[in-house]
Amino acid sequence: MVKLNARLVLLLTLPPLLWAGNAVVGRLMVGQVPPLALNAMRWVLASLLLLPLGWRAIATPAARAQIAQRWPELALLSFLGVGCYNSLQYLALTTSTPLNVTLIAASMPLWMMGIGAVFYQVRPRGREWLGAALSLGGVLVVLSRGSVAALARVHFVTGDLLMLLAVMSWAFYSWLLARPPKSMRGEARPGWNWAELLLVQTLFGSAFGATAASAEFALTGATVHWSPGVAVALLYVAVGPSVIAYRCWGQGVTLVGPAVAAFFSNLTPLFAAVLSAAMLGEAPQPYHGVAFALIVAGIAVSSRR
Template sequence: MLELRRVDAGLMSRLSARTALLMTLPPLLWAGNAVVGRLAVGSVPPLALNFLRWALAALLLLPLGWHALRDPSAIAKRWKYLLAIGLLGVGTYNSLQYLALVTTTPINVTLIAASTPVWMLMVGALFHGEHPTRRQIAGALLSLAGVLLVIARGDLQALARIHFVIGDLYVLVAVIAWAFYSWLLARPPATMQPPQRPDWDWAGLLLLQTLFGLLGAGAAAAAEAAITHAGVQWNGWVVAALLYVAIGPSVIAYRCWGVGVVQAGPAMAAFFANLTPVFAALLSAALLGEAPRWYHAVAFALIVGGIVVSSRK
C-alpha cells in the first residue's frame, strides 16, 4: 500500500507539471492572437477574421477528426451541447474579442479580461455548486494585482485615467461567455460522459465544436458584410496572419485548454489565463524592440504566486 501511494504521488506530480505546461501554452498563443488581431484592423473586418480563422481551423481538423462525422445520429442526440460550446467558445468569445479590438484599446481589453477568474468562480458557485475557497480568492487577488501592474506599467495612478468605450462591453460579455464555455467542458451532460459518450477523440470533438460555432460566426460575418460592405484586403501578410490564428490560438491552444480544464478545473485554468497580458507585453516589447521593464517580472511573480496559492491543499 505504501508503494502504491508513492507511485500515485509521483504520478500526480508529473500530472501537475504536465497540466501546468498545458495551461501555460494557450495564454502565450492567445497573446499572439491579440497582437495579430490588432494589426489586422483595417485589412480584415473583425467578424470576417473570426469566421475565416475557424473555417481554416475546421479544414485543418478535418483529416484528424473526420471519423466523428460518421455517425450523424450521435451528433443529433447531442446537438444542444455541441451548439452551446460552439457558439460560446468559437462564435461569441472570439467574435467579440476581434470586434473589441476595433473600438477599444489593448490596455482596456487586458484590464477587463483580468476579471476572468472572478467570473469563473461566480459561474461555478451559481450554476455548479463549486464554492470558491479562501485560497482561490487569495490567488485571484494576487493574479489580478499582477495584471493591473502590467496594465499600469508600474504606475498605479494610470488606472484612474482609463476611459471605457463600447468595445469594453464586448470584452466583458466575451469573458462571461468564456467562463460558461470552460465550465461546460469540465461539467458536460451525461450524454457526453462515459459510457454514453461516443468514441470521439480531441480532434473529433473540436471539429464538431468548430462546425457548430461556424454557424454563429458565419451569420455574424454575413451581417457585418451586409452592413459595412467591408471586404478583406488580401495580401501575403493577411494569409500568414490567418494561418497563425487558425493553427496556434485555435487548434493547438484549444486542445491544450480543453485537456487542462478537465484536469485542473475551470477556476484553476482561469489563473493561468491571466498570464496572457504578461506574454502580450513581452511580445509587444519584442516586436517594438523595447526591453521588458521591472514591472513585467514583478507581475509574472504575482500571477504565478496566485496560481501556486490557489492550487495548494
C-alpha cells in the same frame, strides 16, 4: 482536481501564450480584415486543418446521428467558446484599447468562481480568493506599467462591454467542458478523441461565424484587403490560438477544473506585453518580472491542495 505537475503547467501555459499572439494579430488586422470575417475565416480554416484528424466524427450516417442527437448541447458549447468569445474579442479590439481589453479579461478567475458557485455549487475556498487577488494584482502591474496613475486614466467604451461579454461566455464554456451535460459524459458520451470533439465544435462555430460575417458584410460593406501578411495572420490564428490552444485548454480544464485554469489565463496580458515590446523593439521592464511573480504566486496559492 488533479495536482499540478510540469505537464499540466505546460498544457495551461501554452494557451495564454498563443492567445496573447492572437490579440496582437487581431489588433494588427484592424482595417485589413473585418472582425467577424476574421473570426469566420479562422474557424473555417481550423476545421479544414482538423478534418484529417477528426473525420471519423462525421464520416458515417451513424457518426452524424450522434451529433444530431446532441446538437443543442454541442451548439451551445460551440457558440460560447468558438463563435461568441472570439467574435466579441475581435470586435472589442476595433474600438477599445489593449489596456482596457486585457484589464477586463483579467477578471476571468472571478467569473469562473462566481459561475461555479451559482450554477455548479462549487464554493470558492479562501485560498482561491487570495490567489485571484494576487493574480489580478500582477495583471494590474503589467497594465499600469508599474504606475498606479496609468489606471486612473482608463476610459471605458463600447468595446469594453463587448470584452466583458466575451469573458463571461468563455467562463461558461470552460465550465461546460469540466461539467458536461449528461449526453456528453460517461457511457453516453460519444467515443470521440480530442480532434473529433474539436472538429465538431469548429464546424458549429464556423456556421455561427459565417452567419455573423455575412451580416457584417451586408450591413457595413466592409471588405478584406488581402496581402501576404493577412494570409500569414490567418494561418497563425487558425493553427496556434485555435487548434493547439483549444486542445491544451480543453485537456487542462478537464484535469484541474475551470477555477484553477482561469488563473493561468491571467498570463495572457503578461505575454501580450512581452510580445508587443518585442515587436516594438523595447526591452522588458522590471515591472514585467514583478507581475510574473504575482501571477505565478496566485496560481500556486489557488491550486494548493
